[in-house]
Amino acid sequence: MYIGRLGDGSTPVDGIYVMLKEVVDNSIDEFIMGAGKKIEIARDGATVEIRDFGRGIPLGKVVDCVSQINTGGKYNDDVFQFSVGLNGVGTKAVNALSSSFEVKSVRDGRFKHASFERGKLKSEKDGKTDEPNGTWIRFTPDTEIFGKYDWREEFIAHRLRYYAYLNSGLKLGYNGETYQSKNGLKDLLTDEIGDAEPLYEIAHCEGDRFEFAFTHGNSYGESYFSFVNGQYTNDGGTHQSAFREGILKAVNEHFKKSFAGEDVRDGLIAAVAVKLQDPVFESQTKNKLGSADVRTWLVPAVRDKVVRFLHEHPEDAKAILEKVTMNERIRKELSAIKKEARDRAKKVAIRIPKLTDCKYHYDDQTTKRRDETTIFLSEGDSAAGVMVPTRDVYTQAIFSLKGKPLNCHGLKRDAIYKNEELYNIMRALGIEDSLEGLRYNRVVLATDADVDGMHIRNLLLTFFLRYFEDLVLKGHVFILETPLFRVRNKGETRYCYSEAERDAAMAALKGPEVTRFKGLGEISPKEFGQFIGKDIRLVPVDVGSMGEVARSLEFFMGKNTPERRDFIVDNLATDVL
Numbered sequence: 001m002y003i004g005r006l007g008d009g010s011t012p013v014d015g016i017y018v019m020l021k022e023v024v025d026n027s028i029d030e031f032i033m034g035a036g037k038k039i040e041i042a043r044d045g046a047t048v049e050i051r052d053f054g055r056g057i058p059l060g061k062v063v064d065c066v067s068q069i070n071t072g073g074k075y076n077d078d079v080f081q082f083s084v085g086l087n088g089v090g091t092k093a094v095n096a097l098s099s100s101f102e103v104k105s106v107r108d109g110r111f112k113h114a115s116f117e118r119g120k121l122k123s124e125k126d127g128k129t130d131e132p133n134g135t136w137i138r139f140t141p142d143t144e145i146f147g148k149y150d151w152r153e154e155f156i157a158h159r160l161r162y163y164a165y166l167n168s169g170l171k172l173g174y175n176g177e178t179y180q181s182k183n184g185l186k187d188l189l190t191d192e193i194g195d196a197e198p199l200y201e202i203a204h205c206e207g208d209r210f211e212f213a214f215t216h217g218n219s220y221g222e223s224y225f226s227f228v229n230g231q232y233t234n235d236g237g238t239h240q241s242a243f244r245e246g247i248l249k250a251v252n253e254h255f256k257k258s259f260a261g262e263d264v265r266d267g268l269i270a271a272v273a274v275k276l277q278d279p280v281f282e283s284q285t286k287n288k289l290g291s292a293d294v295r296t297w298l299v300p301a302v303r304d305k306v307v308r309f310l311h312e313h314p315e316d317a318k319a320i321l322e323k324v325t326m327n328e329r330i331r332k333e334l335s336a337i338k339k340e341a342r343d344r345a346k347k348v349a350i351r352i353p354k355l356t357d358c359k360y361h362y363d364d365q366t367t368k369r370r371d372e373t374t375i376f377l378s379e380g381d382s383a384a385g386v387m388v389p390t391r392d393v394y395t396q397a398i399f400s401l402k403g404k405p406l407n408c409h410g411l412k413r414d415a416i417y418k419n420e421e422l423y424n425i426m427r428a429l430g431i432e433d434s435l436e437g438l439r440y441n442r443v444v445l446a447t448d449a450d451v452d453g454m455h456i457r458n459l460l461l462t463f464f465l466r467y468f469e470d471l472v473l474k475g476h477v478f479i480l481e482t483p484l485f486r487v488r489n490k491g492e493t494r495y496c497y498s499e500a501e502r503d504a505a506m507a508a509l510k511g512p513e514v515t516r517f518k519g520l521g522e523i524s525p526k527e528f529g530q531f532i533g534k535d536i537r538l539v540p541v542d543v544g545s546m547g548e549v550a551r552s553l554e555f556f557m558g559k560n561t562p563e564r565r566d567f568i569v570d571n572l573a574t575d576v577l
Contacts, residue, residue: 009149011540016141022090023050023137030054031170041174046140053134057105059112066091066103095119098139106131166230185213185271194547200316205305214270216323220467222265227273228289237289243272246302254310263327341417355428356388358397361439369395375440379447382521390529399428405459408466409557446480448519462557465549472541481537486515
């Protein structure tokens with residue numbers, strides 16, 4: 001309940017990373033209160049240590065603070081006005097979910113140390129010390145709860161970078177690496193954009209309770225990085241909506257126009273962070289802010305700051321006006337193409353062709369199983385024919401592709417509406433206007449494990465990254481892993497996802513028969529059900545930074561065939577006899 005999910009460490013929202021976050025959040029709160037400008041983090045195998053240099057937990061409360069619910073000091077608003085962790089759980093959940101957990105607090109020359117095993121106190125000791133004040137915690141996530149898991153360095157690094165962006169002046173050390181930021185959210189956007197050239201210098205504005213940075217790029221749609229009290233709100237919320245409204249009001253006020261919101265914000269890349277007392281979130285994992293009163297003060301605050309920026313930077317204001325005017329012109333030109341595409345779709349069928357839909361959908365907030373909703377983009381009718389009879393009709397939909405989709409790298413937005421298949425994918429997902437209409441939480445690319453299947457996968461990824469980049473950035477796109485081999489004898493059958501697994505299975509079974517699956521259609525429906533059921537293997541499509549997207553698409557999907565050929569020749573692995 002308090003960490004969102006268990007997981008095996010393969011995605012950044014898995015429980016082990018939430019456990020790390022809960023401990024570091026407490027150290028961040030100390031920094032915010034002006035106590036300690038450094039946090040040291042280390043990992044040795046499965047075990048993680050965090051040492052801050054704040055005030056330290058009161059020595060008489062050390063055991064209670066990590067084992068008894070509702071014993072944190074954050075209930076005192078005078079002390080922690082802008083803390084995220086107000087549920088009183090934090091380190092208690094970490095303790096309960098760890099096979100071993102240790103805590104040590106140092107205050108004014110004395111220390112208190114306690115060790116736990118699976119949440120139960122095993123030992124306590126205290127005494128004098130010459131260590132500086134602060135808190136040290138070491139924990140090992142329990143394999144009896146999480147099963148087999150692995151920490152991924154890139155997820156930890158990503159989280160620590162965000163901590164640095166949101167807390168200018170704080171130094172975070174991790175296994176020899178240092179994370180620090182001087183310019184806050186401006187640094188965040190600079191790093192995310194990478195080599196992609198923005199249309200104008202990143203605007204950076206700060207107030208007592210908020211900070212934001214923004215610019216426009218040449219990508220489609222809007223991309224946001226939003227935070228509340230240092231918590232990354234992956235699904236946005238009322239603060240993000242207030243920022244969007246504020247920037248629209250500012251542009252219209254400055255230029256004395258009545259631009260539509262979509263024209264002002266198309267291509268916008270922004271980061272916004274707010275500090276709130278008693279924030280209300282829409283879930284325990286705090287991915288979306290629900291506090292309604294934030295709009296009343298944030299909208300005018302954003303408007304005033306952006307209007308001032310436009311007055312003080314006339315060249316940047318000119319670039320914004322040109323971008324918004326171009327967006328407006330393109331939108332009006334597209335309106336006729338959109339109408340034609342919709343009329344054409346109505347003539348074909350009332351429902352979306354090639355879509356076998358499910359009962360529940362992600363955009364229905366009342367559905368308890370909305371997070372399970374999944375659409376599989378399958379390669380042809382043969383694969384769909386295997387998946388449709390075995391799927392969960394309540395949460396799993398199938399969209400059958402016809403051949404290879406269009407390579408839309410370098411094409412304009414009208415390409416979607418002129419291409420029937422891409423248009424129908426967009427309609428099926430419900431993302432034409434924004435991600436708010438997204439009908440499935442997981443968009444799964446279910447292609448064959450051969451050259452053609454890989455090509456189709458790349459074409460689909462190009463489509464999403466070109467026109468709906470936020471769908472990928474928000475973690476909605478996955479790749480389905482299906483077995484490459486079946487190894488069996490009369491007594492046992494094993495499905496193998498790699499050649500190494502195949503070899504191990506052949507060695508373990510007596511007289512094995514090996515089948516190589518070339519495509520999903522070769523697997524019988526009776527067999528296939530398990531691969532999209534509770535044992536489904538999904539690989540999330542991760543984007544390191546937005547700047548990587550443009551570079552990768554240009555190299556892999558652009559018109560630079562000679563360059564790609566040279567790369568293949570230089571990196572081709574061959575067996576030497």
